[in-house]
Amino acid sequence: MFGKIHVFVPSIEAAKKVFTNDFGEFNKGYIKSMATVVGEKSVFAVPIESHTRIRHVLSALFSMSSLSKFVEKFDQMLSQRLNKLEQNGKTFPVLPFTMKLTLDSMCNMLMSITEESLLQQILSDCAAVSDALLSVPLMIPGTTYYKGMKARQRLMEIFKEMIARRRSGKEYKDDFLQYLLERDSCPSSEKLEDSEIMDNLLTLLVSGQVSSAAAMMWSVKFLDENGEVLDKLREEQLDIAKNKQRGTSLSMEDINRMSYGLKVRQSEPNQFYT
Structure with missing residues (x-):
């Protein structure tokens, strides 16, 4: 790509290694444009x-x-x-x-x-x-x-x-x-x-x-193709909504309660390669 060898790093651990070493082992290589x-x-x-x-x-x-x-x-x-x-x-x-x-x-x-x-x-x-x-x-x-x-x-x-x-x-x-x-x-x-x-x-x-x-677009696609996942995700969302007043916005506490939603989100990158 652009005349150079590129290595794609899909794992979290490897990405952390690249981005937290402050260019000790890896340097920036962005193209001029x-x-x-x-x-x-x-x-x-x-x-x-x-x-x-x-x-x-x-x-x-x-x-x-x-x-x-x-x-x-x-x-x-x-x-x-x-x-x-x-x-x-x-x-x-x-x-x-x-x-x-x-x-x-x-x-x-x-x-x-x-x-x-x-x-x-x-x-x-x-x-x-x-x-x-x-x-x-x-x-x-x-x-x-x-x-x-x-x-x-x-x-x-x-x-x-x-x-x-x-x-x-x-x-x-x-x-x-x-x-x-x-x-x-x-x-x-x-x-x-x-x-x-x-x-x-x-x-x-x-x-x-x-x-x-x-990411949101792919989420819609994969949830549409996996009805059982969508049903479980909806169930989790409705359970959270039951404990909130109608019209109240989502909070970080609500996000942290979405254990199944987190698993779904983490699994989405794998879908790109299947």
């Missing part, structure tokens, strides 16, 4: 000495408190959209639905963006960036790479304007971007420059959207 499209300050592209610092700051996004907030928001968003689809009574393709859902939820969690026109623009530009990640890096009008780089420029302008409004005090939101901006007084090893923030916001959007959306 990936590094330039997401940005030179992205955690994907920075040198080793910056990678650990950026990764440490970004890890707050995956803290238990952040995940708890995200679970509730995501559950509300998903429920509202599924209810609307049910009311319309029409079939719909799963992947476009999950792609829009994941991007909207990430924009909400990261930057509190809820305006539909802006979300549509970000969705379109992120799609162009994703397409350009593995493209031939030719900055020629009409090429996939060119379109991706232009989309990147538009996204950077959106992020730049948003950061400027936050820094001027015209806007305040309780989200991950605000958390990053409020770390200005921290030591240099515990904060990010604005360029690093913008490149890594894009990285989080692009890397998280496709993988999450595809």
Whole structure:
């Protein structure tokens, strides 16, 4: 692939070995287009000495408190959209639905963006960036790479304007971007420059959207093909719902009670190879 030997690592233990050794035995080998499209300050592209610092700051996004907030928001968003689809009574393709859902939820969690026109623009530009990640890096009008780089420029302008409004005090939101901006007084090893923030916001959007959306799509497919698994999963969900007030959002405690759901989720990657 791309003129080099690639080894795919499907096991959790091997993946941990690769990602936790801080490039002692394994180094990054991203192709040029990936590094330039997401940005030179992205955690994907920075040198080793910056990678650990950026990764440490970004890890707050995956803290238990952040995940708890995200679970509730995501559950509300998903429920509202599924209810609307049910009311319309029409079939719909799963992947476009999950792609829009994941991007909207990430924009909400990261930057509190809820305006539909802006979300549509970000969705379109992120799609162009994703397409350009593995493209031939030719900055020629009409090429996939060119379109991706232009989309990147538009996204950077959106992020730049948003950061400027936050820094001027015209806007305040309780989200991950605000958390990053409020770390200005921290030591240099515990904060990010604005360029690093913008490149890594894009990285989080692009890397998280496709993988999450595809995982949900495959979940729907495999559950449809395995009725007995779907029945047991539904039974577990209904049991959890019985102990909650009607209309109450899902919580991390509920997620932790989904022992069968966890087994189903862990078994899905194996389905890709069968």
